[in-house]
Amino acid sequence: MTSNDIPVRCRFIVSHTCSVVLSEHMEQWLRHTQGLGDDVCYLILIILFSFIQFHSLVALSACNFNLGKLMGHLLNLLHGTVFLNKMYFNDCPKLLKRKTCSYYGKSGKFQRYNGAPLALQGSGELANHVASSINHKIYISNGGELNGIPHIRTLREFPREELFGKVVMVRFDSNILLKQECDKETQSVFNAVYTIKYLHEARAKVILVSDWNMNTPELQLESVADFLSAILQTQVVPLQGISCNKLSKMNDLEKENIHLLNNLSNIKEEVANCFEFARVLSYGVDIFVNDSFSNSHKVLASTVGVTRFCYACIAGFHFEERLSLLKNLTEASRKPYVAIIGGGNLYDKASSFQFLASRCQGFVFVGMMSFQVMHALGVSIPHNLVDHKVFNEALDVVRLCRDRNVQILYPKDFWCRHKCDPKQLQVFPSQAILDGWVPVDLGPVSLDEVGSMLTNCKKIIWIGPVKFVDSSKYTDGAFKMAKILDQLSQSNCEITVVGTMACKLLRQEKSSLSFINMIENASVVWEFLKGRKLPGVMAVDRGYPFEINWNNIYSDPAQSLVVDIGSGNGFFLLEMARRRPDLNFLGLEINEKLVLRCLDSIHQFDIKNGYFVATNATSTFRSIVSSYPGELVLASIQCPNPDFNKPEHRWRMLQRSLIEAVVDLLASNGKVFLQSDVEAVAIRMKELFLRYGKGKLDLVHGQCNGSQSEWLEENPFGIRSDWEKHVLERGAPMYRMMFSESSKGSLS
Template sequence: MVRFDSTILLGENLDLSSQSASKAIYTIKYLHECGAKVILVSGWSRKINFKLHAAQTVADILSSVLQHKVTDLRCISCNMPLKREDLQKADILLLDNLSEYKEEVANCSKFAELLSSEVDILVNDSFGQSHKILASTVGIARFCYASVAGFSFEENLHQLQKIAKTKKKPYIAIIGGGNLKNKAAALQFLESICDALVFVGQMSFQIMHAVGHIIPTNLVERDANKAALDIVQFSHDKNVLMSCPKDFWCMNQRFTKQLEVFPAHGVPDGWLPVDLGPRSLEEIYSLVTKSKRIIWFGPGKFSSSSPYTGGASKLAQMLYKQSQCECEITIVGNTACEVIKNEASSLSSFTMLENASVVWEFLKEQKLPGVMALDRAYPFSIDWSAAYHDPSQPLVVDIGSGNGLFIMGMAERRKDLNFLGLEINRKLVRRCLDSVHQSGIMNAYFIGTNATSTFCSIVSSYPGELVLVSIQCPNPDFNKPENRWSMLQRSLVEAVADLLAHKGKVFLQSDVKAVAMRMKEQFLQYGKGKLRLSHDCHSVKIDGNTWLEDNPFGIRSDWEQHVMDRGAPMYRLMLSKSTG
């Protein structure tokens, strides 16, 4: 299944030569040419193309774009999953419009399972939705054998990461739009990597107000003054230039066609700023011409605008001229991208990220749900020498390490091994790392992550051997049966089987028999024939099944100790890797 971006492939003015469109098309064609049955799914509306009526119309548009027949299937219903015989109707199929289903935005598990019917692999190629938690991008991942990024998604993520990692200097951010309070964390991140922040939109009034200029109250955001003061102070501490407009084109509120230029600190009553003035543009031009890296977030947008002043067009022309001087330029937001398309004779020197919401969330240092749902989300780069005194020692990994009692106890007992706890609860991870630091333990480390998505990325980079993996007392939510096994997926089992050293062990335990049985079945089914049950003379039979009588390590997790204290049974088993 390919979750495609309708704004790219179904837009009214589709440019097939653009990088986003060409890579989105290549994702689908590549899968088709490799012999896959391709099921396309997305949400669309007439806002992006007035021709978008029924699924049949969309299928016809996609057939023309892909140069392959696309057949629509009107079959999404919570009581009617896709059937295998439906796949015989065509090689490329289109499901109904997801925008018509509230279950999509609610990330309804039942709806996600329905979408996954007859699907082996999810290919997410809708990067513009990656900041949202949707059934078609996040919920569906737990029901598929694998979840991977399409070529368009991958390229956009790469360009997004380049924003934060570029080494080119000077680096300036030109920032339009409003809602400063919501973007404060992102703005402080930009201050940490940029040499200058140039405000050209509604946020500039808040910054000017924070530094002491008299600004009409109707231009200042409510409850954003503290955030603005923090941003101003942070720029001072980091020695980052902060520039606001020096003058504005203003519109007479009574005679809306009457325009005049006023200094930024002297806009008279009855006049409203609508665009950047000539002095403002001159200052921006001076900064732009000295820069080697620029990111532009939207045009200068104020509470009103005028078609007669052209500030955004002039700014776009500046950027195009500078792009010819080996300056890397990223354009963020639909409106800014449209302005650049209209003013630049070539787009080859620009990186275009049309969904600004995704970029702002990324710059807030938030993990994007659509990315986290992928099997190798956010590949980790870990300095193992900083994590361990001796990173060549064999490694033990505890998946779902909780408060770290097992890892800490084992690290104290076995100095010849290194211990790694993977835990999704980042507050627990911070506490565990504090405990490691305070105790002076040199062979224990914790990472806050979803191990299902990142185990392979993390452990494959470790320089020593992986000798033991433990999964202890996962917490199934029996009130939500569809989530009961989501922590243990086929991709994780296969990664463990692949990375485990010869004669390495897998230790599984739970106080819930159904969970222990499920984990056992998953490892035996998806372990690629490399894992075998390991019994010893201390094994016991409970309800007809053989389990380990005691914890073989002598170190208990907090939940295991709680279970033992109340006299309840603990279902334990050990598997061993029998092949290299």
């Protein structure tokens, strides 16, 4: 068989997609397909490409595969006898466990769920040979999947000792803390109060900020300060006005007091997320704590804008607990899962049904939206109740439910009020409402059907009010619905109720034995269900979503650790791991594709003291490295953020939170190695480490008293990264420095 015998489509792909050498490999493999049809060869080629795409040419040469055996596997695959991952080498134990935020009561402790698939956040599937060796899966990021809420940094995980003496601004939720009927025993109030008290007890200088109704005389600034003082049992001092001068005096204020800024309600710059207003609002603030979950769907200066100016932005206890409830809506393991949908405005909420239909087995419509769905189903209803503008959306919902096998339950009867005599009420079947009558509440048959459908449910979400035309006075149906849910909650049914009206009814009806999750702000949930990102959540710093099993990563996890921050293609770290088997090496790199290649090299060369993690080290360094059982003896940052067209952007990675985390975790006599090919970047790194190093770091090798132009002449490790080689080969200098807690290091 000659190369000319290879099917035309296969040769076209080879010649137009591969390099010359890869073409030779492909043609060699394709010769084993003699006698197969063109379509079969084409399919084999696609499989081969999926195999090759994660391998470098060197790796291909080193693999030394038995081609006949490989083709045998491929042919077996075509006949359905083996799976693709059977081709690869071995199955190693799990390395990572996903952290979750299942919230349990007032203890503030979160259950860690160990059964989730192991994953890295990303946009593509991991190569099978990597997946089999480290048992990872990469989630595909697409708009339809909504369980991709980022894992954020929380006050619970933030080092308590780092709060001492810091100026901390808390954006609290006035809808939770400023209610006249504020009940400290409810979960929301308890967590909101606990956030502030926790910070105060940690000796932070706390500034409170929020918005509230200006039309209520009882809610003037001084009155609000007194009200909060009573709840917190700590003096809250009002600060009139918002200015840099006023906030800059926070260092002189007494730590024993908590301070309250003026109401943001009528400040237009707040709603506009004004850059200058956010800068003034956060002036002198070290840490921002967002505890106003009800504003997560808005872009405000006090929730989003201020995060640009604070070195750490984290979620409070209330925010974290509310977010965990939101995440819980995506879990569909408990079935049947039914959504009770009230309210109206189908046009605005139509996109949310994609999410609900992907998880729920049934929809129960109990509001004005039900008439549009009934119309799409062909049920005869009064013309004045039909919104023809949303007919297509209603039809899409019906088709979606049909395609997903989701049951639809709509009201079969209504309590109706006569237009001319509001006191006259009568029950009508839904398809036989007479002229002059308007529906105001669910009828008895409808409520019985709802109760029957929900009886065997294991999970329920109720979002949107049981509300019809002018039905504010008629709430009997909603009350009965609340009773049904209260009873179901006592029989192992997980229930989440969304919306102010529904939550209020549940509080009145629920017994002491029931447990129902309640989220008052429905707007946040609807935005989430539509697949939109919540600005207030996205503005908070990221955390690392996994617990790392170090015992399965390193042969000896007790060895001292070296961390390369921004490890790139991993050449430096891989060579260091080869030369120093007495140390463990960890690369933290935000580029997922580079991490995949590095993990592939770890697997191919059987490196037992090296590993790489796809993460943003700026926010996750502390949570990752603090769990390591051994000592951190070296942290390195080499040529950060290599945007070669914009070198001024290279120091964005090096923020105060990262420097403090490195300094806090560095072992006694540990080292920090920094280098860059841009002098301004190197000078900036040096200044930042000296500024935020808490006085624990000293420059070594005679750099302390020298000028800024004095750098380490040689790489102290004798191993150069690819970019370092490139810089030196073109005759350009590298600017290197070494910090240490002592005059001598253990690695030099």
